[in-house]
Structures are given as structure tokens and as C-alpha cells.
Amino acid sequence: MKKPRLRDPEGAAKRAAVARRRVGEDARCACGEARPLALVPGSHPMICAKCQRQKRGHTVMDNHHPFAEANDPKTTVPVSVNDHRADLNEAQNDWPRQTRENPDGSPLLAAAGIVRGFIDQILYLAEKGLLWVADVLEKLDDWLKSKFGPNYWLGTPLETFVPKK
């Protein structure tokens, strides 16, 4: 899925480069996780935050503040620790610092935080929760065509979903 243009691509590049350097070149957890921000710097062998917690018998879920804690400390969403570190926190780091930290408690900045947080959350959910469904449907369509021919849906309940022309 194409991500929206970053507000501060230079800042994002700096954070990504530093995170990559801290875990070493081509670092990867045994589970396959390779996002540098999800990996634990200094671990040997390299391990991701999720596997490390599993190993220690801790929960692998984090409570994410989608609108940033300074804007709404009560609302949290449970997400996997790896996604929390590598995706959602990183998305918040691209916000203007004033909006993210809102040191004076500005209601307008809090509202801006809610808009930004909502967009980040929707994009995250769309990518994590929906995109795989599209992948599965496309692969299944391929398989059914090879198995039952190009119009495999004819004479099946799927026929009712044929696009109307």
C-alpha cells in the first residue's frame, strides 16, 4: 500500500538511518522481523521486542495512545509491541512536535492531534487489517480460475456478486 507523503521526510530519514545503525546491517530476528525500530539494539542474537517479551513471559501487546498522550491520555488502543514501535510511534514522530507534545495543553493542537492520530490509525488498520484480505481474494481468484475455468462463479452463489454492467 502506498503510504501518504511524509510531512518531514528528512527527519524520518534520520530516524531510520540511526535505528538501522543501532541494530547493525541486515539485522533480523529469528521470527523474520527486520524492521530496525522493532528490534532490540545490543541483543545477541538479534531479537525483536515481541519475541523478547514472549521469552520473558510478558504480554506482547502495548497500549498505544493514538492521539498522543499529551492530547488524550485516556484513549488507548492495544497493538502489537513491534507495530507500536516501528509503525505507530514512528508515524507520530512525523507530526509537528508541538502537536505531539502539546506542552501548553492547547485545545486546537489537541484537535489537530486527534485528526492526525485518526488518519494514522485508519492507515494502520487498513494495512494490517484489510490489505491481506485483498491479497487472499486475488490469490483465490487465480486458483479457482485454474481449477474450474475462467467463469468459475457461474451457477454458484458467487454469481449474485458479479459486477453489473
Next chain:
Amino acid sequence: MPRPKPTPLPIAVRVFPDWPHEESDFDRPDRKWRLPDSSLVFDTETRSDHVQRLTFGSYRFVRKGECLARNLFQADDLPLADRLILRKFVDTPYQVDGPRPDLLTTAQFLTKVFDLAYRARCLLVAFNFPFDISRLAFNSTNARRRFTGGFSFDLWPYRDGRNRFRPSICIKQIDSKRALKGFTRREEPDEEDMIPDGSMTGRPEEDYTFRGNFLDLRTLAFALTDRGHTLESACEEFDVEHGKETVKRHGVVTEEYIKYNLRDVLATSELAIKLLEEYQKHPINLQITKAYSPASIGKSYLRAMSIPPILERQPDFPKRYIGHAQSAFFGGRTSAHIRKVAVSVVYTDFLSMYPTVNSLMNLWKFVTAEEVVVQEHCADSTYDWLTELNPPLLFQQQTWKELPAFVQVIPNGEILPSRGRYNPETNDWQVAINHVYAGDAKQNRALWFSLPDVAASVLLTGRVPTIVDAFRLIPKGKLTGLTPTKLRGMIDVDPADEDFFRVVIQERIGLEGRTDLSKVEKSRLKKA
């Protein structure tokens, strides 16, 4: 015409300094280095007077070929009228692709340089880098250690001095096309700044200093083509889509001049991509920011073919003879025997002359030899050989194979190369081919020359000089484990069976018939 009386002139000879081996993190070839995926490309504009003070500049931040940000920056002391022109420019919708430029102060731009070029270690790209970076500095001092003789530029101020928690940039010019460049160590660097490039563990190392990924496209274009380029000529030679444009007036901030600067940065950015593409065709393991000359690339090819330098494969090779050979080294030879007189000429072009001479002298055998043996004290046989030398003999290939030798002579008007301060105006050391006199016939006035230089003198003067000593080099055996390579990623070369120089000549001759190369590429490779 009577020969003028010789003028005494001090000459300089190269020496071979036998330094104790020092471990340096700066040019260590075994450090794994990966080309950064982002680059900060910038260009500055200056006043056109002799001070050339910064007026403004612009940069593009490019990641994986896509421009993600581009901005203008202005000098801190820019007059208000000029600032207003820049402000108006960025506030007016400007019909170009890509992100809208904003106007930054120099300090804001330099913060980005620190964040991106130092912290994120992206490529910092410019055409003629030393000039542009010097325009951004607020102070310069004499550089020390490996940059002795160069400058240390302070970019980040703090109160009245330099910010010691930020690095400086040292530049030491080698010549008009090349310069050594590097960040200095800053005080209290962060842990992640002490992680070496390419570290597999991410562990900081106490003595590591990140030196920067500075890419001067002027140097890289020279290294790839063996020719000095302007931004304009490099863009033409590498077929850059948005090449350099011209402007009527330099040094004065106008809308046209701002567009010209933005276009320059675009051209530089596109040229960087083209040069990187060309560079990556070479199957060599050389950090692109350290490709200072065609020789750097040539040496990397030797490494790629598993050919180590002579002292690595033969550590006990007598250093004395390297010293003699070094003092006889003058580089390429150009001579004009009739000067300042209009005469008719016959234009004669020697295609691939350097590799042809190398091939005729059978030098590839030396490059791939298991051992190079010195045949000492062969002054008599060299004298006899020179006595018999005449121009027709040079049309026999065997004659050239006799040339890998060095001769110590007491010059007495022979036409030989020498390094002196021939031009009182520039006062720099230059090589000239002149009638050289030792002054007296004492042996300690003798100088070492390569046999081809002495042979040329014999042919030009018709007499053999007084020879004190001579030695001949003989290749013995062949290195084991030589690795085949692909010249420019296309032409197979097996160093064990083929003469690399001959392959280069043949490929150059065959360029015209190639269908896989564009016209621009062919024209460029023909000149290389």
C-alpha cells in the same frame, strides 16, 4: 640556432618514504561500506567579486531517486532587498514538479546538513564540493594530521566560537579536480555516531570517527572519464535530462538567478544518478566517495582480479630500487620541440597510446608476476643496447620488451625530464623535458631515469649519456588464484591468460560496432 647557456635551477625528485605501517580507519578498504539510499544535493551562489561571499543557495533531499524535499537558504548577512526577492519567489506559486521550496536561514540549512550528512550519514553531494562548503563556513583554520596543508572549516557556531559538539569539515586539495574531505571528531559524540559504517553488531567503538560521505561529482566525473569537467560538460557527456542552464548575470539575486540555482541543483542531482549508474557497472569494491581518479578505479580492478600490490606479495622487495624507480617517475610525457614559431604540422593521433606502450613493454606480466626480480648493475649491457638503438628498431616489438629498466646517469646536456620551478610567476613544481646538466661529472650528481626516457634522449641527441649504474626488472612466475573480472560489467577479462591492456585496446577499437551502447556512451568511452 646556438643552444643557450644553461641556467642553474634546483630540481626536485620523488622519494619513496618507508613509513612505519599505520592502521587507519580512514581508508581501510576492508570496512564494509554501503551506498546510502539518500543524498543531500546542494549548490551555493555567491557575489561575483573576489571575495565571493555567499548570497543564497538551494538543496534537494533525494531518497531512492525521488526528491522528497527541496529548499532555498539565504546568507545571514544578505541585504533586505535580496531577502525580499527570495521571499517573494518562495511565496509565489512556481510551476515546477516536486515539493514547493521554502526559504531557510543558513543556520537552518546547516542543521539539516548536520542531521542528514552527519547523523543519518547520507551522501552530501555537490559539484566542486570544496568551493561550496567553504562558502557556508563562518570560520576556517589550518587543518592538522592527515589534512595538514589543508583547511578546517567551521560550519556550526556557538556564541563567539565554534560549536565543539559539532564536527568541522576538513578539506585538503590534491589538485583542481580532487580533494580529501572529512568530518573531524566532535566532543562527546552520541553512541550511535560511534558505530562504524557497515557494523553488523551496532556496537559503538570508542576510537571510531565518522568521516562523512562527501561526494564531489567533479572528482567522480574525472575518475570515470579521465577528463576534467564542468557541470555543463559532465551533464552533456552523461546525457542528463535537465542539464545546466545559463544566466545573464551572476552574483545579483534575481528571480532568474534563483531559477538558475534551482536548475543547477536539479542538474547536479540527475548527474549524480547517472554517475552512480556508470560507477556501479564496474565490478569493483571501492567506496564511491573515495574514487579520486581513474587510478583509484584501476587499482580496484587489480584487487578485483586478486592482484595485490607488489609489496604485499613480495614484502622483502628491496626498497632501494623502489626509491630509484620513484625518483625516475614523472607521469605522462608531453613535449614540444618547436615553440612560439608557426609551422605546418601533421596531425597524428595515437589511439590508446598508454595501454599500447604498456602492452608492448609486456607490463601485464609484471602486474601478474608471482615475483619481480631485480637484475643489478647492468650498466655495461644497457650502454651497449643504447649505443645500438635507432628509430627503425622501435618498429620491432622485441625492442620494447627490453625497456623495463632504470638507468643512473650523469646528465651533460641530455634531453631528460626534470621537476623544477620553471615558471617564476606561479612558482609551482612542474615537469619539463630539457637539456639537463649535472654541473660537474661527479657521481653524486647522477640521477635515475627510466630506460625509455634515456632511450628517447639518445634518439633526440644522438649520444649515449655517462651511465653510472643500471638495473633491469624481470617478472618471474605467475600469481596463483587470479580472478577473472568483467570490464565495466560487460567484457570478460581473464588476468591469467589475457593481457588486460590489450583487451582495453581491442574493446576501444570495437566500440563502433557495438549495438548495446548509446551514441552518447560510445562517444564518452572513445575519449576515455
